[in-house]
Amino acid sequence: MIRRPRSTAGRLCTAALLAGVLGGATVLAWPVQAVPARTTVTVGPSPKGLLWSADPHKGASEFSSVECPTNDFTTKTDTEKGLVWQAKQRANVERCEPVGPTVASGSTYYLGWSSKFHITDSTSRYIFQLKCSPSDGTANHPVVLEVNRGSIQLQSWTHQHTRIVLWSTKAVNDRWNDFALRISEDRKNGSIQFWFNGVPQKLSNGSFTFTGTTYDGTRDYLKWGLYHPAPETATQWLTTIKMGRTLADVTG
Secondary structure, three states: OEEOOOOHHHHHHHHHHHHHHHOOOOOOOOOOOOOOOOOEEOOOOOOOOEEEEEOHHHOHHHOOEEEOOOOOEEEEEEOOOEEEEEEEEOOOOOEEEEEEEEEOOOOEEEEEEEEEEEOOOOOOEEEEEEEEEOOOOOOOOOEEEEEEOOEEEEEEEOOOOOEEEEEEEEOOOOOOEEEEEEEEOOOOOEEEEEEEOOEEOOOOOOOOOEEEOOOOOOEEEEEEEEEOOOOOOEEEEEOOEEEEOOHHHHHO
16 A cells, blocks of 8 residues: 555655556646545555556545536445445536546556446437547547437547447436446557446457557546536446456456
């Protein structure tokens, strides 16, 4: 365990060390919603081989930052899952997204979490993004899970910013689903594998693996929540989010 100082310099130092485990440096974007500093952070192998996790019992400082109006990213007790994250994107607000780790080109990792949402308008909402910086002149978000017009889609975006729909299924409000991804980071030869409710999914190319853009720009990082302004309020709930070296690390 590494004790995190409560100073700004201490927070940046610890974040840089965590990014080193993932293969690159990180730059923190300070949040709209204030997030208190964590007192401890685990870097390196944990008993389950996790690289990073965000447990709602430990508070929003598990994330690098929270891009959300004050008090709209909170926790809630769910009858099925217990304590979960709650991201509320109010009408006409651009986003409510906590920001996870920065990832490096050439790295490979697994992500796993459970999610349910309540979306009542037809506006597209991103519920997960692998995001690029800068946004302009890049793929912007090479890997996206989107809820749009009654479906959940897994998408890849090329470095020409062209969308490729890899997979889709019916979107159902207020129903928990399990998501897992294996992502290998590269501008042209990255790869994506996807599990939905514990089942590996065949993608639109007829394979269980897609090869293409998964990294672009100078910094890529992970985001959950809700993105795209819309006329009605939407909410997503998330269990503990896990990042690990194996599928078992993030789905156990």
